Amino acid sequence: xxxxxxxxxxxxxxxxxxxxxxxxxxxxxxxxxxxxxxxxxxxxxxxxxxxxxxxxxxxxxxxxxxxxxxxxxxxxxxxxxxxxxxxxxxxxxxxxxxxxxxxxxxxxxxxxxxxxxxxxxxxxxxxxxxxxxxxxxxxxxxxxxxxxxxxxxxxxxxxxxxxxxxxxxxxxxxxxxxxxxxxxxxxxxxxxxxxxxxxxxxxxxxxxxxxxxxxxxxxxxxxxxxxxxxxxxxxxxxxxxxxxxxxxxxxxxxxxxxxxxxxxxxxxxxxxxxxxxxxxxxxxxxxxxxxxxxxxxxxxxxxxxxxxxxxxxxxxxxxxxxxxxxxxxxxxxxxxxxxxxxxxxxxxxxxxxxxxxxxxxxxxxxxxxxxxxxxxxxxxxxxxxxxxxxxxxxxxxxxxxxxxxxxxxxxxxxxxxxxxxxxxxxxxxxxxxxxxxxxxxxxxxxxxxxxxxxxxxxxxxxxxxxxxxxxxxxxxxxxxxxxxxxxxxxxxxxxxxxxxxxxxxxxxxx
Amino acid sequence: xxxxxxxxxxxxxxxxxxxxxxxxxxxxxxxxxxxxxxxxxxxxxxxxxxxxxxxxxxxxxxxxxxxxxxxxxxxxxxxxxxxxxxxxxxxxxxxxxxxx
Numbered sequence: 001x002x003x004x005x006x007x008x009x010x011x012x013x014x015x016x017x018x019x020x021x022x023x024x025x026x027x028x029x030x031x032x033x034x035x036x037x038x039x040x041x042x043x044x045x046x047x048x049x050x051x052x053x054x055x056x057x058x059x060x061x062x063x064x065x066x067x068x069x070x071x072x073x074x075x076x077x078x079x080x081x082x083x084x085x086x087x088x089x090x091x092x093x094x095x096x097x098x099x100x101x102x103x104x105x106x107x108x109x110x111x112x113x114x115x116x117x118x119x120x121x122x123x124x125x126x127x128x129x130x131x132x133x134x135x136x137x138x139x140x141x142x143x144x145x146x147x148x149x150x151x152x153x154x155x156x157x158x159x160x161x162x163x164x165x166x167x168x169x170x171x172x173x174x175x176x177x178x179x180x181x182x183x184x185x186x187x188x189x190x191x192x193x194x195x196x197x198x199x200x201x202x203x204x205x206x207x208x209x210x211x212x213x214x215x216x217x218x219x220x221x222x223x224x225x226x227x228x229x230x231x232x233x234x235x236x237x238x239x240x241x242x243x244x245x246x247x248x249x250x251x252x253x254x255x256x257x258x259x260x261x262x263x264x265x266x267x268x269x270x271x272x273x274x275x276x277x278x279x280x281x282x283x284x285x286x287x288x289x290x291x292x293x294x295x296x297x298x299x300x301x302x303x304x305x306x307x308x309x310x311x312x313x314x315x316x317x318x319x320x321x322x323x324x325x326x327x328x329x330x331x332x333x334x335x336x337x338x339x340x341x342x343x344x345x346x347x348x349x350x351x352x353x354x355x356x357x358x359x360x361x362x363x364x365x366x367x368x369x370x371x372x373x374x375x376x377x378x379x380x381x382x383x384x385x386x387x388x389x390x391x392x393x394x395x396x397x398x399x400x401x402x403x404x405x406x407x408x409x410x411x412x413x414x415x416x417x418x419x420x421x422x423x424x425x426x427x428x429x430x431x432x433x434x435x436x437x438x439x440x441x442x443x444x445x446x447x448x449x450x451x452x453x454x455x456x457x458x459x460x461x462x463x464x465x466x467x468x469x470x471x472x473x474x475x476x477x478x479x480x481x482x483x484x485x486x487x488x489x490x491x492x493x494x495x496x497x498x499x500x501x502x503x504x505x506x507x508x509x510x
Numbered sequence: 511x512x513x514x515x516x517x518x519x520x521x522x523x524x525x526x527x528x529x530x531x532x533x534x535x536x537x538x539x540x541x542x543x544x545x546x547x548x549x550x551x552x553x554x555x556x557x558x559x560x561x562x563x564x565x566x567x568x569x570x571x572x573x574x575x576x577x578x579x580x581x582x583x584x585x586x587x588x589x590x591x592x593x594x595x596x597x598x599x600x601x602x603x604x605x606x607x608x609x610x
């Protein structure tokens with residue numbers, strides 16, 4: 001038998017008293033703020049008619065996300081004083097890693113809410129529910145990042161995903177959105193089932209769903225037959241691979257990115273990816289560290305395929321949203337390179353990349369939202385021609401964000417790519433580093449194509465120009481993203497230090 | 511006496527039926543049912559392992575999975591209805607405004 005053997009008991013002991021787990025609610029304060037804020041927002045907006053205007057909800061969402069991020073500051077101080085711990089009977093972890101991802105998710109939510117504010121009013125859908133779903137989805141992401149138990153991880157993933165299915169399909173007037181919702185839902189649920197089956201097999205092989213118990217079990221026991229465990233790894237990797245859109249589990253990405261409302265795509269690309277990679281790092285790099293030599297080749301293959309597949313497929317696209325979808329696959333490949341290294345440096349580089357990418361992509365989709373014009377449809381490269389003359393400031397902002405995605409020096413994207421490649425070389429995967437650089441060069445061509453459309457080509461004379469609005473909230477969000485990209489591109493030190501401190505650890509009991 | 515392994519085999523078979531069904535069938539509703547089948551196959555597996563390991567964790571996990579499946583049904587059916595309203599006889603192949 002391949003199970004963790006438990007001595008058979010003829011007479012199972014009857015528990016005499018019911019013990020409740022020890023709960024330290026302070027440790028999950030950001031999560032409580034997000035969920036409580038979402039419920040409160042929904043309640044207030046349904047009771048007070050005058051607040052149903054979308055702007056109030058957008059500002060409230062920004063405030064809730066910002067306060068959740070601010071809650072992290074005292075927790076970070078506490079972490080430095082007392083060290084990592086866990087609560088809920090060891091089911092929820094509290095470490096620098098979870099706090100880092102929490103802050104990243106909150107920032108993405110705040111920026112997306114600003115981008116979406118005027119867009120939702122103009123397009124006439126969503127309303128308060130849109131923001132509530134976004135906050136709840138972010139709460140799911142936070143749960144995923146701090147999960148210390150595989151079942152909790154699964155619950156976080158589902159809270160995150162189910163809300164996003166609705167967000168993607170929310171623009172009922174545009175059929176593309178509904179269709180994207182259907183595709184994302186079917187494939188997302190499919191991949192969740194894979195993840196769950198993987199969890200079940202790992203549970204069967206190790207006898208627990210608690211990650212620290214699993215880690216101790218794997219370190220202390222040599223399984224005579226580890227087929228069950230390895231099958232569990234593979235299935236979990238498939239499930240998480242779908243969520244982070246790694247080739248060959250990426251088929252949904254271009255369609256969903258094209259069909260979903262533009263602000264939602266920014267949200268998906270930042271929050272869902274960040275949470276997915278948080279789970280990937282915590283499960284594989286930390287929990288299954290003893291079996292690194294078994295799962296590293298699989299992630300190596302995913303990284304190579306995503307890097308090259310994403311960059312090459314992106315080049316032949318003509319729709320900007322699809323281009324960005326494929327480029328997001330390529331970015332996922334970069335982060336996988338950091339995960340594959342399975343070292344502290346690799347984790348740090350992956351975290352830095354996730355942080356940089358979240359801000360870049362929310363800003364990029366902020367500009368894409370504005371350039372989409374009325375009806376959110378003007379997303380082909382031809383539609384972008386001449387926008388450098390019509391909207392010079394926004395076009396310039398998009399250029400900076402795209403250059404950062406390409407990894408040009410003096411933007412944060414450069415340091416993100418540099419750290420990933422350094423970590424890969426440090427872990428002995430030189431060839432992976434070379435492939436990553438090659439992919440970066442191919443992808444640079446794609447970003448330059450968009451920039452050339454913006455500035456070097458004039459709009460079609462006969463064609464009716466797309467009506468553009470430049471809402472001030474979206475401009476503010478884009479400005480924040482650009483400022484962050486430039487600032488950390490020149491002074492990456494602070495972000496790098498925080499990423500260095502944010503190492504994931506597993507603690508058995510609080 | 512049926513050995514525990516047979517429960518695991520049953521779970522694996524149900525899961526495979528779900529996977530194949532989702533790939534082969536083109537009706538969104540049937541594809542959705544296949545996902546539910548996959549989740550329930552995992553439930554069988556979890557209970558079998560819980561029994562084997564003499565650990566209550568496997569069976570409690572099933573309750574969480576059931577709740578998640580119910581939440582998925584709510585959202586999934588809403589999306590399927592939204593699609594069916596637009597295209598009453600839709601199969602997954604017809605739903606192709608987007609390339610791919």
